[in-house]
Amino acid sequence: MAPSNTPLQWIRPPRQARTQQSLERLLDAAETLLRDKSFEDVHVSEIALRADTSVAAFYRRFRDKNALLYALHERFSDAAIATADEVLRDARWENAGIREILESIIPFLIEVLQSHEMLQRAVYRIALSDETMRERSLRLRRYVLGRLSELLLMRSSEIKHPDPNHAVPFALVQAGALMTEFYLTGMRDSTLLPSSDKKIAEEIVHSCCSYLFSDE
Structure with missing residues (x-):
């Protein structure tokens, strides 16, 4: 839990224009189907049918x-930026150290990746x-x-690495690469590393x- 005692939540910016409504229904329908099957298997x-419209x-x-x-992916990106702006506000973490921040942020990132796994896996493959x-x-x-x-570099007094400006992004990119391997590529090897998401x-x-x- 964040120090502010407010849970970290995924935020979707409002799109209220009437011309967007039919588009949003199609996107919502596709996202719902992607919870249970891969993008390739969604017809x-x-x-x-799910959007209550025609082919x-x-x-x-x-x-x-x-x-x-x-x-x-455009809608996901807009939501991810809005979420980052809210979740990573300085005021939310005013009294938190680096470890405390990461202990909240990393599980939240894993939760986001899991909840959009099929979408992000399709994006990952096409982006190649x-x-x-x-x-x-x-x-x-x-x-x-x-x-x-x-946010972490504001707590540079905690960092003992001789080059914090290099070390912080390096550590985060390394963590991101591992999460990509586990949750986006479809190549997670539970035999080699039989860990729960909490343990990861x-x-x-x-x-x-x-x-x-x-x-x-």
Whole structure:
């Protein structure tokens, strides 16, 4: 729990324009279906049915299913930025140290990745070869990790690493890479590392703190 005693929550900015309503229904329908199956296994007819519209109406909005994925990722990115702005506010963490911040933020990031796993897995795979998707993903990562880096660097007196300005983003990128491997690539090996999500979060926090608090 954050020091302010308010839980960390995913925030979706309001989109109230009437022209957005049919689009939002399609995006909501797709997101709901992605909770149970991969993007490749979701069919346009299923999306249209759940959105209470027609396949023809879907194609008036999107040229194909990949165009839908772009729209889903844009909405996710807007929500992620709004969430980062709220969750990483300085005032929320006024009396917290680095370990306490990470003990709240890392499990929250894992929770977000899990709740959007199929969407983010599809984005990850397409971004490997699609420059537009890759650049948006990189901008989002830079923003979130940049905000978190700033928050931790405000507590640089706790850091024993000789170069805090390098060490903090390095530790966070390393943690992000591990979470990407576990939750986005579909390659999580429970035989090699049979850990619960809680244990993984604890080990990521321990790894970051051991690195930042060491003067070697």
